[in-house]
Amino acid sequence: MKKTHFLLAVLITVVLAFSCNQKKESSNQDTILTGNVNILVDETILPVIEDQVMVFENQYDAKINLIGKSEMEIVKLLSEGKYDLAILTRSLSEGEARVFDEKKIKPKETLLALDAIAFITNKADGNIKIDLKDIAVFMQGKDQSKFTGLVFDNANSSTVAYMKRVAGIQELPKEKVYSFNNNNEVIEFVSKNKGMIGVVGVNWLFQPLPEFQKIVDNVSVLEVKTKNGTFVQPTQDQIGRQTYPATRIIKMLNYQGYSGLGMGFASFVAGEIGQRIILKSGLVPMRMPSRNIIVRKEIENVK
Template identity: 35%
Template sequence: MNLLKSTAGLLLILATICVFSCKMTPKKFTDETPTRGTIKIAVDESYQLMAEAELSTFQSIYKDAKVTPIYLSGDSVMKLLLADSINVIISSTKLTDNEVAYLKGKAINARTTKIAYDALAFIVNKSNPDSLIRYNTIKDIFAGKTSKWDQINPKSKLGDISVVFDNPGSNNVKTIMNKFGITGALPGNCYSANKNAEVVSFVEKNPGAMGIISVNWISDPSDSISHSFLTKIKVVSITSEFDSEGSDFYSPHPAYIANQMYPFTREVYTINRETFSGLGTGLTSFIAGDSGQRIILRMGMLPA
């Protein structure tokens, strides 16, 4: 009889603890899954508008997902990944063989996913009549052979060509240097701002300027920033590198990225060093999936 009473008392105590524990349990789980959790990601600043559009849609679908982006230069984004400060990045550069080996030495198998084909857009001032430029002329500008607008158009009164990039650690700079095999310094008429938006502002205010930015900054008319930029500058059309002296000029449009007639294109990736299928994995799957690829196309880039 005493045993029964003791057992009944123990069960009552356990039931009471269970009731209070259930009341104290948070309604939302705190563990991370591909569609739930809180993370930070690092994004090459060239892809800020694209990332904002992707994250807005992703988080509207998955209410328990909280992704905070950090927008930095391409160099800085990669450094954060390698330093274990961030698990997911969006960049136009892959890991080098040495970087892959470094991560594997730490038992980390980083996964690279191609999410888009991007183009570098060359932009000039609204007053500049020369928005059709040959590929070889662009090449000569970065070789230091062409430095004045009247070398492109003898009637031009604009003077020196001032080339402006987003920042010194930019993948935009690397893309140009790799394209033309430049191993030393760029010509003295090449300058750096801090961000893509500052490139647009510089070109808007300086008639002789030529800016270089990612095409996603000027391709979505429904985006207020992109629309504003398009009203301030002209986008340059360029001949194909395979027919530089031809009569056909191509803008950085997805169709000309796809057929490779526009000469300044590159791939865009997510790189994920998560050691499990976390929120970064879910975000990557979303961007690479149908809905995410539709956003890529809307941003003026070619889906992967």
């Protein structure tokens, strides 16, 4: 009798567990290739991700809402558990990801592309070459003869965080360092003001809006000193070799905890089509897309 009761209790437990699991799965409104999700995106890399979404939505019955924000804002929203998908140029720290650890959600990180931070000046300033050490010293509050000010897109952006790490500082100087709302405002300001160095995501220079191209044409992308003493620009070749000093990796951070649209979109961007889009954008794919070579059987005789 006791054995029968025990088996009945085990059976009820299994049924309840299965029922709860089914309820959890059914509550997820998205699948790998269908549904609707929100993805936080670092504003410095937004253009290329917008291109990816446009192609992805054209192929699948899915809606992806991109929310462009600064790195600091994204990390805050993730750490508060308000969102579970983000595209950044770094991973979360243990403290930042604690809310997901408490939910027993293991993150899935997908490497999408190699990106770079570009330094720009007004065309009239001529051919200026810089060392990241010069910018670091300037951010430490010391003047430099090569330029009179630094311009960032946002005080909370990933470009500011990157340069703070290079300079070894916690706060930006109160003088001669300026911040705006986005990368386009930085480019426009530098195009109208001599002696300033703008710090932007290179994608904004490679993929400007058609009406913004003339403004981009009025700035110069600076050559930056490498470890071996040469100076290079953030071209695809130099970014791919990671000889350009300010190179970084774009990552998809997935804390959904199930096989949802976040996983599907990350796989798309990291796949053949997505990597071709990366390549055409001016950034560097994590793996080079295949090339179709057509071999002609006959050689035409041109007379």
